[in-house]
Amino acid sequence: MEGHREEYENFMRENENLVNRCIRRSLRSVTQKNSWKLVNEPGGITTEELLTLSRGIRSLFLSQPMLLELEGPITVCGDIHGQFDDLLNVFYMCGLPGTEKPAKNGKPSRRARYLFLGDYVDRGYRNLEVVALLFAFRLKHPDDFFLLRGNHESYLLNMSFGFLDECKERIREDKKRRVFLELNVTFNHLPISAIIGKRIFCAHGGFSPDLYDLDQIRSIRRPQALRPSGVMADILWSDPCRFSNPNAEFFTRYWGVNKRGTAVAYGQKAVDLFLERFGLDLVVRAHECILDGYLFEHNMKVLTIFSASYYQELRSDLGQYHTNRGAVLEVSADLSCNIKTFIPFWLTSDRDDISPDLERFAGYKHASICISELKEYDNYKDVFSENPLYWTLRYFEEDEEMGDDQEEEGREDKGFFED
Numbered sequence: 001m002e003g004h005r006e007e008y009e010n011f012m013r014e015n016e017n018l019v020n021r022c023i024r025r026s027l028r029s030v031t032q033k034n035s036w037k038l039v040n041e042p043g044g045i046t047t048e049e050l051l052t053l054s055r056g057i058r059s060l061f062l063s064q065p066m067l068l069e070l071e072g073p074i075t076v077c078g079d080i081h082g083q084f085d086d087l088l089n090v091f092y093m094c095g096l097p098g099t100e101k102p103a104k105n106g107k108p109s110r111r112a113r114y115l116f117l118g119d120y121v122d123r124g125y126r127n128l129e130v131v132a133l134l135f136a137f138r139l140k141h142p143d144d145f146f147l148l149r150g151n152h153e154s155y156l157l158n159m160s161f162g163f164l165d166e167c168k169e170r171i172r173e174d175k176k177r178r179v180f181l182e183l184n185v186t187f188n189h190l191p192i193s194a195i196i197g198k199r200i201f202c203a204h205g206g207f208s209p210d211l212y213d214l215d216q217i218r219s220i221r222r223p224q225a226l227r228p229s230g231v232m233a234d235i236l237w238s239d240p241c242r243f244s245n246p247n248a249e250f251f252t253r254y255w256g257v258n259k260r261g262t263a264v265a266y267g268q269k270a271v272d273l274f275l276e277r278f279g280l281d282l283v284v285r286a287h288e289c290i291l292d293g294y295l296f297e298h299n300m301k302v303l304t305i306f307s308a309s310y311y312q313e314l315r316s317d318l319g320q321y322h323t324n325r326g327a328v329l330e331v332s333a334d335l336s337c338n339i340k341t342f343i344p345f346w347l348t349s350d351r352d353d354i355s356p357d358l359e360r361f362a363g364y365k366h367a368s369i370c371i372s373e374l375k376e377y378d379n380y381k382d383v384f385s386e387n388p389l390y391w392t393l394r395y396f397e398e399d400e401e402m403g404d405d406q407e408e409e410g411r412e413d414k415g416f417f418e419d
Contacts, residue, residue, distance in 0.1 A: 007059035012139065015056060018049055022136040026129060027088070039128040040170055047175050050128070053135045054186045058223075060142055061189040067217040068146055068194035074113045076202060076329040078286035078305035079150065082124020082162065086309050086326050087133065089342050094328060098141045110333075111144060115194055117286040117305065118150020118204040118236070122161035124308070128170065131183060149190035150204040150286065151236045154226035158184070188223035192235050197335045199281045206266055206285050206302075207274050208234030209255050214278060228262060237263030239288065240271075240297045240304075271298045282337075284329060293327025293341040303337075305329050310344050 012019070022045050026038050038044040075094045080087055095101045095112030120134060121127040137145045152158055159180075167180040193203040201207070208231045211217070216231055227233055241256045254273075256265040266274075275281065283302045288295075289311045295304045309326030330338040 001063050001065075004059045004063035008056070008063055008139075008142070011056040011059065015052060018045075018052060019136050019139045021045070022049070022053065022132055023140060026133040026136070037126070037129065038132060040172075045132065047171055047179055050132055051179065051182055053132065053139065054183055057135050057139055058186055058189045060139060061186075061191065062222060064191065065218050066191045066193070066220050066222065067214060068115075068148075068191055069198075070115065070146065070194050070196050072197055072331040072333045072335055073110045074115050074196060074331050076196075076284055076305060076331060077114060077116045078307040078327070079119035079289075080116070080124070080130055081119055081152075081308045081311070082121055082127035082130055082166075083308045084124070084126035084129045084133075085345060086307060086342075087130055089309075089326070089345055090307060090328055093340055093342060094330065097137045097145045113141075113144040115146045115196070115202060116148060117202060117284075118148050118190075119152045119286060120147075120150070121163040122152045122158050123311075124162070125166075127163050127166050135186075146194065147190060148194060148202065148204060149187065149192050149226075149236060151226065153184075153187035153190060155181070155184040156226065185223060188225055192220070192232060193217055195280070196331055198279070199335055200284055200331065201275075201278070201280050201282070202284045203235045204285060205236050205263065205287045206234070206238035206240070206283060208238070209264060209266075209270070210234070211274075212277075234263045237287075239263075239265050240302050241265045241267040242297070268298045271301050275301060281335075289322050289324055290327070291324045293325040294329070294339050303329065305339075309342060310347075 022038075025044055028043075039050055040047055075090075077090055091097070094114075097112055097114055099112050100109050101112055114137075116134065120130050124130070134147060138147055152161065152163075158164060164180050167176045171179050193201065195201055210231050211234075217235070220232055224232065226236065237258065237260060239258055239260070253267045253269045255270055256267060258265045271283065275283070281301075284305060285302065286305055286307075288304055288306065289308070290304055290306045293306055293309070296302070297304070305327055306324065307326045307328055309324060311322035311324055325341040325343055327339055327341045330340065332338070
């Protein structure tokens with residue numbers, strides 16, 4: 001692992017300006033264009049620069065174990081699924097990575113740190129932007145920003161659920177397949193689980209009936225393609241049994257058949273045995289769209305977090321968006337938990353000012369849900385003290401009249417998040 005860490009440090013010495021520029025322009029593209037595009041766009045980053053970030057981050061992933069051991073405070077986020085506006089909302093609520101959150105309500109200030117539970121791509125409109133910004137923040141803050149793998153970080157899935165289509169539409173003919181394949185190679189380097197404060201187990205889906213020792217996770221070699229069965233498949237694909245009860249049959253109380261057709265479903269008894277075996281208190285996972293953004297199950301020992309609000313997948317029977325809230329979990333240094341939920345920023349702002357280029361809003365507007373129904377959300381207008389669309393602008397006001405070369409030179413020492 002030391003050799004991989006050295007490779008990462010060498011990469012950052014050579015490419016730190018690219019990482020900074022990717023972060024700055026990811027956020028600025030929102031404030032200036034309201035189109036949420038960054039890759040292969042004027043003022044954005046090129047395909048080759050995206051691939052440079054992708055190759056460079058592999059050594060950082062390999063420098064840390066397959067099972068991360070983290071401490072609080074940290075913010076845990078669920079599925080993003082290419083919804084770049086939701087990713088920005090998360091950073092707006094909880095702080096940009098690496099910055100200090102001010103003291104509030106008697107709570108001390110703390111550094112904004114993140115753990116994402118996977119499913120960054122598919123179904124949404126801005127997969128490339130989500131991947132680019134997450135990779136850049138991971139490179140910029142290797143000890144404060146962490147990414148786990150979801151089941152959609154596999155070419156067998158993301159070639160069918162939108163990521164490949166976006167690469168075909170937005171990347172030049174001779175490079176579109178190369179970008180798709182190289183990003184999936186990088187996904188094969190992602191860790192699959194984390195433990196916070198030695199008490200909270202985090203993964204995309206859950207755990208496995210074949211997991212008897214945590215070293216089984218640590219010993220999984222990378223790069224590793226996602227296989228249809230085994231410990232890794234269960235951790236990324238499994239779900240809680242929702243019909244578990246004390247009088248149910250054995251397999252529903254312990255392990256059941258997963259409705260997805262792969263991996264397993266774990267019942268109350270399986271959760272109790274897993275937590276007891278490894279000295280844990282809670283399983284935090286993502287993987288499922290939840291109406292309120294979060295859901296406690298199995299005597300509040302399993303928590304599902306879903307961070308993609310108004311989920312992109314249209315319901316086949318009604319042709320409507322999933323009108324769910326997004327949520328994140330804030331874990332403090334003493335492992336106390338606080339859940340924050342949110343809705344799309346375009347339901348809290350002046351909708352007359354929203355650009356038609358914002359596909360999520362345009363798609364919702366033209367869905368079968370009547371626009372008049374948006375009125376029920378008027379009471380949420382005060383949720384944000386300022387529109388997240390314009391929130392990032394204050395970080396870049398000093399850059400407006402600078403050229404690219406001046407921009408890099410002017411920000412390198414000062415830090416690109418400072419006013």
